[in-house]
Amino acid sequence: MKRKTFLRSAAAAASIAAVAALTACGGGGDTGAAAGDGGGGDTISIGFSQVGAESGWRAANTKSIQDTLTAENGFELSFSDAQQKQENQIQAIRSYIAQGMDVIAFSPVVETGWDAVLQEAKNAGIPVILTDRAVDTEDDSLYESFIGSDFVLEGERAGQWVAENFDGQGLKMVELQGTTGSAPAIDRKEGFAKAVEGTDIELIDSQTGDFTRAGGKQVMEGFLNSHDQIDLVFAHNDDMGLGAIEAIEAAGLTPGEDIKIVTIDAVKDGMQALADGKINYIVECNPMLGEDLAEVAKKVVAGEEVEKRIVVEDAEFTQEQAAEALPTREY
Ligand code: AHR
Numbered sequence: 001m002k003r004k005t006f007l008r009s010a011a012a013a014a015s016i017a018a019v020a021a022l023t024a025c026g027g028g029g030d031t032g033a034a035a036g037d038g039g040g041g042d043t044i045s046i047g048f049s050q051v052g053a054e055s056g057w058r059a060a061n062t063k064s065i066q067d068t069l070t071a072e073n074g075f076e077l078s079f080s081d082a083q084q085k086q087e088n089q090i091q092a093i094r095s096y097i098a099q100g101m102d103v104i105a106f107s108p109v110v111e112t113g114w115d116a117v118l119q120e121a122k123n124a125g126i127p128v129i130l131t132d133r134a135v136d137t138e139d140d141s142l143y144e145s146f147i148g149s150d151f152v153l154e155g156e157r158a159g160q161w162v163a164e165n166f167d168g169q170g171l172k173m174v175e176l177q178g179t180t181g182s183a184p185a186i187d188r189k190e191g192f193a194k195a196v197e198g199t200d201i202e203l204i205d206s207q208t209g210d211f212t213r214a215g216g217k218q219v220m221e222g223f224l225n226s227h228d229q230i231d232l233v234f235a236h237n238d239d240m241g242l243g244a245i246e247a248i249e250a251a252g253l254t255p256g257e258d259i260k261i262v263t264i265d266a267v268k269d270g271m272q273a274l275a276d277g278k279i280n281y282i283v284e285c286n287p288m289l290g291e292d293l294a295e296v297a298k299k300v301v302a303g304e305e306v307e308k309r310i311v312v313e314d315a316e317f318t319q320e321q322a323a324e325a326l327p328t329r330e331y
Contacts, residue, residue: 044301045076047096049106051133052084054179054211055239056267060331061107061132061287068290075294084179084210086110090117097124103297107132110181118142127300131289133183140308144300147292147310149285151187157283157316158188158234158262159195165281166260167199171231174223175206176216176244178236184285185211188236188264201232209240216243224251235263238270238282245278256280266317268329274322282322284314287331 046069050062062079069075078096082088086109096104097120104126108114114135121128122142130146162173175192178185185208193203205223209215216235223230224247235241241263245255255261255278263270266284273279292310299306317325 042074043071043076044074044103044297045078045099045101046103046105046297047078047092047099047101048080049089049092049096049104050079050081051089051107051109052081054084055213055237055265056269056331057237057239057265057285057287058211060267061289063331064288064290065131065293066290068294069297073294074298082109084109086113093117093121093128097121097126100124101126102301103127103129105129105131105293105297108135108183109133109179111136111183111186112181115139115142129293129296129300131293132287145296145306145308145310147289147296147312149312149314151184151285152191154184154264154283154285154314155188155191155193155236156195157191157314158264158281159192161281161283161316162192162201162232162234162262163196163199166201166232167196169200169231171201171260172204172227172229173201173232173234174220174227174230175203176219176233176235176240177206177208178211178240180208180210182211184264185236192234204230209235209243211237211239213239213243213246216240217246218243220244220247221250224248230259233259233261235261237285238263238265238267238273238279241279242269242273245273266315266322267331268326271317271322271326271329274317274319275326277319279319281316281318283316286312286314 048065069077080092093104104121115137118128128143130143132148134146204227207219209219233244235244241261248255248259253259260280262281263279264283264285266282270282274282296306
């Protein structure tokens, strides 16, 4: 996977070595049958708390993790689906702590409210790796590494394309936001707004569709009922954009023509709609995080230095580029 890494920290390496020493001698709160061997032997036990199954992107991300953290690759994976609820993730993390996992990894549904449970993991000597979404904390010693895309940049790239193609036309835009309080919803909104600042594109409504197709459809139906003119939709993910397409078609309008649509993710269904002319532009969010997670988990358990932030690189697609990429598209 293409990626950028930065922010190595000696303090982080020292604390990782301490964790490795703890787990290697059977410490780290190792109380459960699912626990691995502390990294000294072949198998690393890893508990992964996934956000949910809200989107095509999430399905691809789950597959990447499950396909990589396999027994053949040296892992014993315990996987849980939080159904988009923070309390379920906290419960899962506590259970992984109680089982004495070698490593805990999770994709936080929202940004805030993690300090207490992360401190519990730290007290138990269990290293935590964040994937996909960030946490908002003053204390970055509570996790070892964060692997994922730059969501502000994704929003900015979507906004730049819109500004380059539509500024000067007085377009009225609606926004389908992701899950309230989640890193991608906060960051993509910020990046997009920054990129269209100073243009004549007017944001007339913005609501959350919770990153789901059903949510995107429902919110778009509401927008179409309450606004006489909508020229452009910015959806924080493909699934909400695909839901918006259903609402637009049901209203007798042509998506991609009467109402332009820009989304983020570039999963197969989104790319197909782009190639079909129903979406106008997509910025990719790469879901294939399994390999990086496996590499970082192995290093952490071995007491090696890891990068505090691993930024996954994303592409972007026009309608023509989507048609070209689709036949070999992995997700
Ligand atoms: O956190 C990544 C986002 O979560 C994806 O863009 C979206 O599809 C998913 O639900």
